Amino acid sequence: MNCATEPVRRRSIGFSAAYHKGVTGNIPKAIEACDLWMQDYPRSELPHVYLGAAVLPVVGQYERAVEESTEGVRLRPDFPLAYAFRIRAYTASNRFDEAKATYAEALERKLHAPYIDLRMYTLAFAQNDPAAMAQHATKLEALPGVGHQILSMEGDTAAYSGHLKDARELSRRAIDPRPTRRREGCACTLLWHLRTERSLVRQYGRSAAACRFGIEALERPRSAVFCSARVCLHQG
DSSP states (O other): OOTTTHHHHHHHHHHHHHHIIIIIOOHHHHHHHHHHHHHHOTTOSHHHHHIIIIIGGGGTOHHHHHHHHHHHHHHOTTOHHHHHHHHHHHHHTTOHHHHHHHHHHHHHTTOOOHHHHHHHHHHHHHTTOHHHHHHHHHHHHTSTTTHHHHHHHHHHHHHHTTOHHHHHHHHHHHTOOOTTSOOTTHHHHHHHHHHHHHHHHHHHOOHHHHHHHHHHHHTSTTSHHHHHHHHHHHHO
16 A cells, blocks of 8 residues: 555545444444455554444444454554444443453553543442442543533433422533533533433423523534534434
8 A cells, every 4th residue: 555645545534434424324334444444454543443342332332342442452452432332332232240351451551541431430320329320430430531421411410300400400510611620522512411401301391491592502602502502302
């Protein structure tokens, strides 16, 4: 392969996988692109991590997601996200002990990334372990850029347990626009909040609340929320 064109080809294959996964929704094509990416760049961890993290879970192929994430760890053992996605795949496969072992391995290598703790919160939820959930949540709430994510997840946990008042309060804290919070994550969290409210409409008839938060999203100009919230509302 021509060295001058190799970076272009690498990006092209990666873009193809992302395009089919995120735009066309053609998951078999996305998997095919990732397989080609692996074939052409066997020493790269990226196609394995992307396939295991973003593509295979969409179609419930968690066992292969475990395999791909594990290969990502093998190819680049200092890459924290590979561990995080392997924890997620193990959790989805009900292989909780192996998920915990992956976490221990990451700690042993002194790898620290917020997303690892986010996945460990999910594992603790799956195991009904409030103490572990609180431990990981405490670590994350004060971190710039991720505090909103764990607050949103805690809100989901509260809603799952039937504590709807607490769930709404946690969601409001997650989208708090005060300058003391990093705002780059607020768009995604607001969309999560919107989906939660839409779910409440279906289950509890909270149509007024859903409309209120939908309008709040639409009134934020020049943001990802502006367009994405419209999609959510039309889909709902």
